[in-house]
Amino acid sequence: MMVKKKALLAAGAVLAAATLVLTGCSGGGAASTASATAAAGSGSLTVWVDADRAPVLKDAAAAFTQETGVEVKLVQKDFTKIQDEFIAQVPTDKGPDITIAAHDWLGNFVANGVVQPVELGDTAANYQKVAVTAMSVEGKTYGVPYSIENIALLRNTALAPTAPATYDDMVAAGKAAGTEFPYLVQLGPDADPYHLYPFQTSFGAPVFGTNADGSYNANDLSIGNAGGEGFATWLGAQGAAGNLSLNVTSDIAKEKFLAGASPFLITGPWNVPDAQKAGITVAVDPIPSAGGQTAQPFVGVQGFVVSAKSKNALAANEFLVNYIGSEKVQTALYKVGGRAPANTAAFEAASSDPITAGFGKVAATAVPMPSIPQMGKVWQFWGVTEAAIISQQGDPVGLWQKMTADIQTAIK
Structure with missing residues (x-):
């Protein structure tokens, strides 16, 4: 609940009294304490944001300033350059108080000491669980999430009237449709671990194991387990059968789907508008399991984080929790960006759109892309190994275990 704080100031209320009043009104725990302190009505916040969300x-920002007297200065940045600039500038006290960020930057941010935890208080329950988990490192939440994005199965309903229950069902339906490809997934010369990950997880082979709180355990490299070997064997078989091809790049996969060359495309919401413009009636379905377990794609979460050097950290916390995290703002961000809101109330409203609802259903059982620094050591071996297996360059299990050993060595 947003409380008029200027009136408290005008009455000369001391900070302790303000804290009691606000806590009693909002019941927000730590977030309420932040609200009371932010009522000081002085200082300012600098926020880095990309052009789309500005x-x-x-x-x-205008509403926050009116409520609290704290000025918010928005600085537009190229999203692709924010991570490096934030890490470089925060230690010099030249960085912002708040920046927009992707959740998989957090491991790097935490390792460099440039962010501080955000106190969500009772508002943590207002977000989809996977979003809060994604914005957390070692049990501490470092940002307020605002959007969730993931891949799913895009289906041309004219070519495939019903959703496939399993991977084999999908291939059979694709062949029955008489199209050039039974299904499409982008690969390319170095494969594409991101798009293949749902199949990998369906064999019970996540990259890393998790701790009790859902965070990733860097000491548990699960990718090389028995499920990983099963996935590697499956990859080799699908490559030999022609169901997976390194010649199918992102552009080709999209082009072929738009041309009606397959009933199915494993992709994200970014390709839906062009499919609809091409006159295709699409449905969004869960990615079917190849290994018997739930196929879990990666979830990418975007949010806002607070600088470790912010001189107005409590005001920054309130701006994020009570304004950026609100249903109203998250709905507005969804309308300009098209990404499903992290706020559950905003997401429920957005789910009147079947496309958003479809991707959201998949996200509910998906997993955050690991943000721990060790993940950086995985990518350099992962895709090239998948490509070698698909193109029949060796024993699948042997190649997979060599990859696992190489990752382990790189991490150590």
Whole structure:
């Protein structure tokens, strides 16, 4: 609940009294304490944001300033350059108080000491669980999530009237449709572990194991387990059968699907508008399991984090928790960006769109892309190994175990 704080200031209320009043009104725990302190009505916040989301934040910033007296300065940045610039500038006290960020930057941010935890308080229950987990490192939440994005199965309903229950069902339906490809998934010369990951997890082979709180355990490299060997064997078989081809790049997969050359495309919401423009009636389905377990794609979460050097950290916390995290702002961010909101109320409203609802259903059982620094050591071996297996360059299990050993060595 947002409380008029100027009135408290005008009355000369001391901070302790303000804290009691606000806590009693909102019941927000730590977030309420932040609200009371932010009522000091002085100072300012500098926020880095990309051009797409700046207009929405402009309105949120104006409302925050009116409520608290704290000025919010928005600085537009190229999203692709924010991570490096934030790490470089925060230690010099030249960085912002808040920046927009992808959740998989957090491991790097935490390792460099440039962010501080955010106190969600009772508002943690207002977000989809996977979003909060993604914005957390070692049990501490470092940001307020605002969007969730993941891949799913895009289906041309004219070519495949019903969703496939399993991978084999999908291939059979694709062949029955008489199209060039039974299904499409982008690969390329170095394969594409991101798009293949749902199949890998369906064999029970996550990259890393998890701790009790859902965070990733860097000491548990699960990719090389028995499930991983099963996935590697499956990859080799699918490559030999022609169901997976390194010649199918991102552009080719999209082009072929738009041309009606397959009923199915494993992709994200970014390719839906062009499919609809091409006159295709699409449905969004869960990615079918190849290994018997649930096929879990990676979830990418975007949010906002607070600088470790912020001189107005409590005001920053309140701006994120009570404004950026609100249903109103997250709905507005969804409308400009098209990504499913992290706020559950905003997501439920957005789910009147069947496309958003479809991707959201898949996200509910998906897993955050690991943000721990050790993940960086995985990518350099992962895709090239998958490519070698698909193109029949050796024994699948042997290649997979060599990859696992190489990753383990790189991590150590």
